[in-house]
Amino acid sequence: MPRLLLLATGGTIAGCAADSATLNDYTAGVFGGDALVAAVPQLQGLAAITVEQVANVDSADLLFAHWRALVRRIRAAFATNPELAGVVITHGTNTLEETAWLLQLLIDDRRPVVLVGAMRPATALSADGPLNLFQAVHVAVSPEARGQGVLVVMDGQIHGARDVTKVATQGVGAFASPGRGPLGWVDDVGVHLPMASGPRHVPFAGLDLPEQWPQVPIVYGCVEPEPIVLSACLNAGVAGLVFTGTGAGQLSAGECRVLEAWASPRPLMLRANRCGSGPVHLAEHDAQLGLLPAGVLNPQKARVLLSLAVMAGMDREQLLELLPITRL
Structure with a gap:
């Protein structure tokens, strides 16, 4: 019987309503x-499952401390238990994709880490959590999942951590990988998974996460955005910035005028988009303004990558090498 570690963090899959x-x-x-x-x-x-409770919160209330605990526990489990087949994490859906992407960048092991949640509370008629959990464990102990990196299992679909995102507020099919x-x-x-084609790059495999994380806010693009928001971030000395830009x-x-007028060193900055899919490419004035394109990363995943890059002491050129962009 395969051995599996299940780390529970709360979320809707562990939720309770007044009636079914x-x-x-x-x-x-x-x-x-x-x-x-x-x-x-x-x-x-399917497996001999050891359960550990890391948190029991709505994933909107997840903290960096929870992420740090998850990373440390998974690293320790893989390092000390060669018989462990994989790890399953039960998680709220609101920030599930961010946790998956964080672990993809930090966990260097061929054994699968699978995140799973639910769109209906555990008390609901036709709750989707039990089947999602069963299928997540099924994936985690399967040979096909080895070497695939961090996976998300929802509604019978298996998604990769980089591309998966929550695309709807309701319905069991709320997760997709746009593009x-x-x-x-x-x-x-x-x-049903193709076998992994080869080793994957884990850029922060050796990074020890600190207790205090850098400030990396997200600035949202819209018609006539308030310049005071960007100015306040720069004046506060943030370590990084992610722009949810319009269009591409x-x-x-x-x-742009705020950035041009900023006389002090600029933080690391990424341009993502608010469209929900599609890439952001290098632009002519990126270097002049200190910007980099986030490629296919959505804003919240761009923030995860940027935060880790800041922790690792990377400069703009080193960060550029990690971005999922098309180089012309």
């Missing part, structure tokens, strides 16, 4: 990981 017909008004992070596993007895046929699609799927026949990651003329 209530899908929206509920409290996330009520049931513990042991209760989630006990509610799916079929898991006993690429899921890596595979899982059903009652088995796990475009900054307004007013924002």
Whole structure:
């Protein structure tokens, strides 16, 4: 029987509502990981599961301290237990993609780390959490998942950490990988994934996460954005900035003027886009303004990468090498 570590962090999958017909008004992070596993007895046929409770919160309330604890626990589990087949993390859906991407950049092991959540609380009629959890464990112990990096399993689909994102506020099919699609799927026949093609690059495998994380805010693009927002960030001495630019990651003329007028050293800055899909390419004036394109990363994932780059002491050219962009 494969051995599996399940790390529970709360979320809707562990949520509770007043009655079974209530899908929206509920409290996330009520049931513990042991209760989630006990509610799916079929898991006993897949793996010997050890459950640990890392947190029990709505994922909107997840903290950097929780991320640090997850990374340390996963690294330690893989380093000390060669018989461990993989790790499953139960997680709220609101920030699940950010945690997945963080772990993709930090965890260097061929054994799978699989994140799973639910769009309906555990008390709901036709709750999706139990099946999602069963399928996540199925994927985590499968040979096909080895070497694939961090995966997200939702609604029978298997997504890669870099591309997956939450695209809807309701419905069990709320996750997608825009521009690429899921890596595979899982059903009652088995796990359907192409075998990993080779070793993957884990740029921050040796990075020890500090207790105090750098400030990296996200500035949202819109019609006539308030320059005071960008100025306040620069004056506060933030370590990095992510712009959710309009269109293909475009900054307004007013924002560009603020950057041009800034006399002190600029922080590391990335341009993402607010469209939901599509790349951001290098632009002619990026170097002049101190900007870099986030490529296919959405703003929240660009922030994760930028935060780790700041912690690692990277400069603009080193960060450029890590960005998923097309070099013309």
